[in-house]
Amino acid sequence: MSQAYDLDEDAQLASRLAHQAGELLLKARELTEITGKPLGSLGDAVGQQFLAGSLAALRPYDAVLSEEAADDVARLERSRVWIIDPLDGTREYSEGRADWAIHVALAVDGTAVVGAVALPALGLVLDTAAPPQLPEIPGPLKILVSRSRPPEVATRAAESLGAELVPMGSAGAKTMAVVRGEAHAYVHAGGQYEWDSAAPVAVAQAAGLHVSRLDGSPMIYNQRDTYMPDLVVCRPEIKDRLMAVLRA
Known part of the structure; x- marks a missing residue:
């Protein structure tokens, strides 16, 4: 079974989900007393539960490939596959650093056409819904x-x-x-x-x-x-x- 979706709406959805997942992970890190690897595992689980649940509800006809879930090879028969990393930089998250991210992408026929990357510790989401413009970058490489x-x-x-x-x-x-x-x-x-x-x-x-x-x-x-x-x-x-x- 398949369902037609608008890629602009997909891009907005990816951005929204990445942002919301990031907010949940920030809150989880703030409220828990867990530290180290267990904190990273908690972050992985929180992000996975939210993103997988949201995509199952909002894009039920699409496949999902996630770092934190068993791979369902039925995705190979699908044109549209959401590819997510609920917490990219688990170690950095567990150490209280800022250089971790949430990844939400949609690949269509093998090409990543939609994407959103949340940088929750910086309060940023960069996405294909409103593609960033490259700034000038002076100085050495x-x-x-x-x-x-x-x-x-x-x-x-x-x-x-x-x-x-x-x-x-x-x-x-x-x-x-x-x-x-x-x-x-x-x-x-x-x-x-x-x-x-x-x-x-x-x-x-x-x-x-x-x-x-x-x-x-x-x-x-x-x-x-x-x-x-x-x-x-x-x-x-x-x-x-x-x-x-x-x-x-």
Whole structure:
């Protein structure tokens, strides 16, 4: 069974759900005395319950792929699949940091066409409903990398381009930092899944950033194997230089 939905309405829904999930996670962290990994687990559960329940009620004919739920391979037969990460940056959330995010995306025929990334600790939601405009970004090149697993390929790129490596948590937080003009690029290698990148990729592309795999191939979603080990997000003016170095 299928149901036709308007993508503009989908985009508004994604933004609203990401915002509301973020508010719930902020409140949960404020009210509980739990700390450390148990707090992260609580955040994952709160986000999953809200987002999964909301999508089941509001988009009952669509499939859902989530980090926090068992994978239903029936999604492979669907054109429309919501891809969610109820809490991207569980460690950062549990440590009381700001660099964590909520991801809500919709992939249609493998392309992430709708996305919303909430940065609750900053009071922000960036989305495809109202795509952000890229600000000017003066100064030396900055490349964002994982706090815990900065990839060697990013280190080589930074050395070649004379760029500074900046560690940050959450794939969503890093991608949105590029959107917001805090850095020129985000380079990742070594392990992610579809829910880590779908919403950030949709927002980044809507804002006019270059997004691809390390080899320049497109990001394709709703695959049987949800593992997507690498990602490049960068400003268009450095795309050619950065991709040439990454491919070398």
